[in-house]
Amino acid sequence: MSNLIQITNGKAHISNDDWTLVKLPASQVEVRKQAGKIVLFKLTGEKTVSDEQVANTVIPSNGKVIVPLSVLIARKAELQARIDKNEVGVWLDTHEVLLPLIENQADLNRLPIIVVHVERFADGRIFSIGNLLRTRYGFKNELRAVGDVLRDQLFFLKRSGFSSFAIRADRNAVEAIASLNDFTAPYQGAVDEAQPAFRRYNRIA
Amino acid sequence: MYKYDEIDQKIVDERVTQYRDQTRRYLAGELSEDEFRPLRLQNGLYIQRHAPMLRIAVPYGLLSSKQLRKLGDIASKYDKAYGHFSTRQNMQLNWPKLEDVPDILADLATVQMHAIQTSGNCIRNITTDQFAGVAPDEIVDPRAMAEVIRQWSTFHPEFALLPRKFKIAVSGTKEDRAVVQAHDIGMEFYLDTNNKIAIKVWVGGGLGRTPILGTVIREHLEWQHALTYCEAIVRVYNLHGRRDNAYKARIKILVKALGIDEFKRQVEEEWSHLKDAPNTITEAELARVAKHFEPMPYEVLPQHDASFDTAIASNPAFAAWAKRSLHAHKIAGYRSVTLSLKPHGHAPGDATTEQMHIVADLADQYSFGELRVSHEQNLILADVKLSDLYAVWQKARAHGLASPNIGLLSDIICCPGGDFCSLANAKSIPIAMAIQMQFDNLDYLHDIGEIDLNISGCMNACGHHHVGHIGILGIDKDGSEWYQVTIGGSQGNNASIGSVIGPSFSADEMPNVVQKLIDVYIKERNAEERFIDTVRRIGVTPFKTHVYADKTVAKNEVPA
Numbered sequence: 096m097s098n099l100i101q102i103t104n105g106k107a108h109i110s111n112d113d114w115t116l117v118k119l120p121a122s123q124v125e126v127r128k129q130a131g132k133i134v135l136f137k138l139t140g141e142k143t144v145s146d147e148q149v150a151n152t153v154i155p156s157n158g159k160v161i162v163p164l165s166v167l168i169a170r171k172a173e174l175q176a177r178i179d180k181n182e183v184g185v186w187l188d189t190h191e192v193l194l195p196l197i198e199n200q201a202d203l204n205r206l207p208i209i210v211v212h213v214e215r216f217a218d219g220r221i222f223s224i225g226n227l228l229r230t231r232y233g234f235k236n237e238l239r240a241v242g243d244v245l246r247d248q249l250f251f252l253k254r255s256g257f258s259s260f261a262i263r264a265d266r267n268a269v270e271a272i273a274s275l276n277d278f279t280a281p282y283q284g285a286v287d288e289a290q291p292a293f294r295r296y297n298r299i300a
Numbered sequence: 301m302y303k304y305d306e307i308d309q310k311i312v313d314e315r316v317t318q319y320r321d322q323t324r325r326y327l328a329g330e331l332s333e334d335e336f337r338p339l340r341l342q343n344g345l346y347i348q349r350h351a352p353m354l355r356i357a358v359p360y361g362l363l364s365s366k367q368l369r370k371l372g373d374i375a376s377k378y379d380k381a382y383g384h385f386s387t388r389q390n391m392q393l394n395w396p397k398l399e400d401v402p403d404i405l406a407d408l409a410t411v412q413m414h415a416i417q418t419s420g421n422c423i424r425n426i427t428t429d430q431f432a433g434v435a436p437d438e439i440v441d442p443r444a445m446a447e448v449i450r451q452w453s454t455f456h457p458e459f460a461l462l463p464r465k466f467k468i469a470v471s472g473t474k475e476d477r478a479v480v481q482a483h484d485i486g487m488e489f490y491l492d493t494n495n496k497i498a499i500k501v502w503v504g505g506g507l508g509r510t511p512i513l514g515t516v517i518r519e520h521l522e523w524q525h526a527l528t529y530c531e532a533i534v535r536v537y538n539l540h541g542r543r544d545n546a547y548k549a550r551i552k553i554l555v556k557a558l559g560i561d562e563f564k565r566q567v568e569e570e571w572s573h574l575k576d577a578p579n580t581i582t583e584a585e586l587a588r589v590a591k592h593f594e595p596m597p598y599e600v601l602p603q604h605d606a607s608f609d610t611a612i613a614s615n616p617a618f619a620a621w622a623k624r625s626l627h628a629h630k631i632a633g634y635r636s637v638t639l640s641l642k643p644h645g646h647a648p649g650d651a652t653t654e655q656m657h658i659v660a661d662l663a664d665q666y667s668f669g670e671l672r673v674s675h676e677q678n679l680i681l682a683d684v685k686l687s688d689l690y691a692v693w694q695k696a697r698a699h700g701l702a703s704p705n706i707g708l709l710s711d712i713i714c715c716p717g718g719d720f721c722s723l724a725n726a727k728s729i730p731i732a733m734a735i736q737m738q739f740d741n742l743d744y745l746h747d748i749g750e751i752d753l754n755i756s757g758c759m760n761a762c763g764h765h766h767v768g769h770i771g772i773l774g775i776d777k778d779g780s781e782w783y784q785v786t787i788g789g790s791q792g793n794n795a796s797i798g799s800v801i802g803p804s805f806s807a808d809e810m811p812n813v814v815q816k817l818i819d820v821y822i823k824e825r826n827a828e829e830r831f832i833d834t835v836r837r838i839g840v841t842p843f844k845t846h847v848y849a850d851k852t853v854a855k856n857e858v859p860a
Contacts, residue, residue, distance in 0.1 A: 222460060
C-alpha cells in the first residue's frame with residue numbers, strides 16, 4: 096500500500112504515486128567527524144554531487160520523473176521536451192541552496208512537483224526551504240517531503256507549505272494523517288495560513 | 301498578568317493530547333529513542349541521572365498565586381515535594397516519572413501553564429527583568445511585547461527544529477537586568493526621538509562553551525516589526541547555522557564566522573521580503589495584550605511609613621533583611637521584595653511545596669496575587685506596601701525565605717549540577733553550600749558587599765558562570781571533578797566575560813580559593829568599591845598571585 100499522504104482541497108488522503116524518483120548513482124561517502132562525533136548533517140551549500148554522478152544518472156525514458164537538482168541543471172537540454180509535457184519534477188536535499196534552481200528555471204510553476212529530501216527528520220532546514228519556495232518564489236504546484244518523514248513533523252511541514260508527504264516506509268501513513276491537525280488554531284502566520292491569530296480572530300482582552 | 305483566552309487555552313490543551321499520544325507511542329515502541337528525544341525535549345523533559353527532569357515554563361518569570369500553589373501541588377503529587385527555580389525563570393521537577401508527564405501537563409493546563417519549548421533546538425522561554433512594570437528606571441514595560449513574542453514563537457513551524465537552542469531576552473530599563481547581551485537575540489526597548497517605542501536589537505550573544513557578548517545588529521527597529529525581524533534573523537540562522545557540530549551550532553558562531561556586517565546584510569535582505577507581512581504586530585494586538593499588564597490598583601501612599609521606619613530602627617534583623625531584600629518601586633509607599641531561595645547550606649533555587657504555598661499566600665495577602673521568578677533564582681513579591689513589610693518578613697522568616705543575603709556572596713546562582721543533571725561534568729550544589737558555610741557570618745557578608753558568584757557544573761553554563769564577578773565552572777579531568785575559576789565577569793549594561801585565573805582546583809579547595817579572592821579585594825578596595833570594580837581597576841594578576849602563592853608552597857611541601 097502507498098505511504099504517500101496528499102492534501103487536495105484541504106483534505107488529506109492516502110494516494111498512489113505516479114512519479115518515479117530518479118536517484119543519483121551511489122558514491123563513496125567518507126565518514127567525517129567533528130568534536131569526536133560522526134557528522135550527521137551536511138553543511139548548507141556543501142557540494143556533494145560529482146559531475147560523474149550527474150552524467151551517470153539513469154533517467155527512465157518514459158513516464159513522469161523527478162530528477163535531482165544537479166541533473167536538472169546539467170542535463171536541461173535533454174529534459175526540455177519532457178518538461179514541456181509536464182513530465183519532469185525536481186528534488187533537492189536540505190543542504191542544497193535554492194538559487195541555482197531559481198536561476199535555471201525562471202518559471203518554477205513549469206514544474207508540476209518539487210520534492211525536498213530530508214535525510215534526518217531533525218533537519219529543520221526543510222521548513223525554511225518550503226516557506227521560501229512558496230512565499231518568495233511563488234511555487235504553486237505539489238511540494239512534497241520525502242526521506243525521514245515522520246508524523247510528528249507533519250504539522251510543521253504542512254504549515255511550511257508542503258502538500259504531500261511520503262511517510263517513511265516502516266511507518267503507518269494512515270495513522271500519521273491525524274498529526275496534520277495536531278493544533279487547530281496556531282498563533283503565528285505561516286504559509287498555509289498567512290494571517291496570525293491576532294488578525295484572524297477578534298481577540299478581546 | 302496575561303490571562304488566556306479560548307485560543308491560548310486550546311493550544312495548551314491540544315499540546316497535552318499531542319504529548320500524551322507521543323508518550324504512548326514511545327512506550328509502545330512505535331517511536332525510537334532518537335525520534336522521541338526532540339519531542340520530549342521540546343516539552344522540557346530530560347532523561348537525567350536518577351530520573352527524568354521536567355522543566356515547566358514560567359513565561360518571562362511571571363506567576364499568579366494560583367499557579368504557584370498548583371506548582372507546589374504538582375511537586376508534592378508527582379515529585380518529592382520541592383521544585384527548583386532556574387536561571388531561565390522556569391521551574392524544574394527533579395524526580396517525575398516519564399509516564400506521569402502527560403498528567404502533569406494536564407494539571408498545568410488547568411492553570412494556564414505548560415512546558416512547551418523549555419528545552420530542545422527551538423526558541424525557548426522569553427525572559428526579562430524580574431522588576432518589569434514596577435522598576436523606577438523602566439522606560440518601556442517589556443511584558444506585553446514579551447507575551448506577543450511568546451505567542452509568535454510557540455510552535456513556530458519554520459523554527460521547530462533549529463541547529464541548536466535559541467534564547468530571546470527583552471528589557472526596557474536603563475539598567476539592564478535581563479542580560480540581553482548574553483542571548484541569541486536581545487531586545488532593548490526604548491523611546492525614540494518621536495517618543496515611539498523602538499527596539500535596539502542585539503544578536504549572537506550566549507554563554508555556554510564559547511561565551512560571547514552580543515553585537516548590535518540594528519540600533520532602531522519600530523516595535524511593529526519585532527516578529528518579522530526575528531523571523532529574518534532566525535531564518536538565516538536556520539539555513540546557515542552549523543548543524544555538523546553541536547558545539548558550533550549556536551547563532552553566535554555563525555555571526556562570528558560571517559562577521560556582523562555580512563550577517564546583517566543577509567538578515568536585512570531576508571527582512572526586505574518579510575517586512576510588513578501579516579506577522580507585523582498591530583496597534584490593536586499590542587493594546588489587547590498590554591491591557592493584561594496595566595498597573596495594579598495601588599493606594600495613594602506617602603513616601604514614608606512610620607511603622608516601617610520604627611521597625612527598621614528597633615529591629616536589627618529586620619533592618620538587615622530590608623537592606624538587602626527591598627527594591628525601589630515606581631509607586632510611592634511600595635517596595636518590591638525578594639524572597640531568598642538561598643538559605644545557607646541548601647541547594648540554591650530550591651523551594652518546597654510548603655514554601656510555594658506560603659509564598660502564594662503572601663502574594664494573595666500583600667502583593668495583588670502575583671509574583672515573579674528572578675534569573676538569580678529567587679522569588680519576588682513585586683508590589684508590597686511599606687506598612688506590610690514587617691508582616692511579610694515575619695512570615696517569610698518563619699519559613700526560611702528571609703535570608704538577608706540578596707546580592708551578597710551567598711546569593712549564589714547555581715545550576716543543578718552533577719547531583720541531578722546528566723550533562724554535568726561536576727557537582728555544583730555542594731560547592732555552593734560549602735562556600736555559603738565558609739561565609740556564614742552575616743556582618744562579614746555585608747562588609748564584602750555586592751558580589752555575584754555563579755556556578756555551573758559544565759560548559760553549558762546554566763549557572764551563568766561567565767558573567768559572575770566570581771565564576772566557577774565544573775570540569776572533568778580524567779574522570780574526576782575539578783573547578784575552574786574566573787573573575788571579572790558581569791551582567792548588566794556594562795556586561796563582561798570573566799577571565800580564567802589559572803589551573804583548576806579540587807572541590808575541597810574551593811571555599812578557600814573564594815576566601816583568598818575576597819581577601820585580596822578587602823585589602824585592595826577603595827571606599828565604596830565593589831568586588832567587580834576592584835577587579836576592573838587592578839586587574840586579575842594580584843588575585844591570581846595570592847590564590848596560587850599557597851598552592852605552589854603546598855605542592856613543594858615534601859611529605860615527611
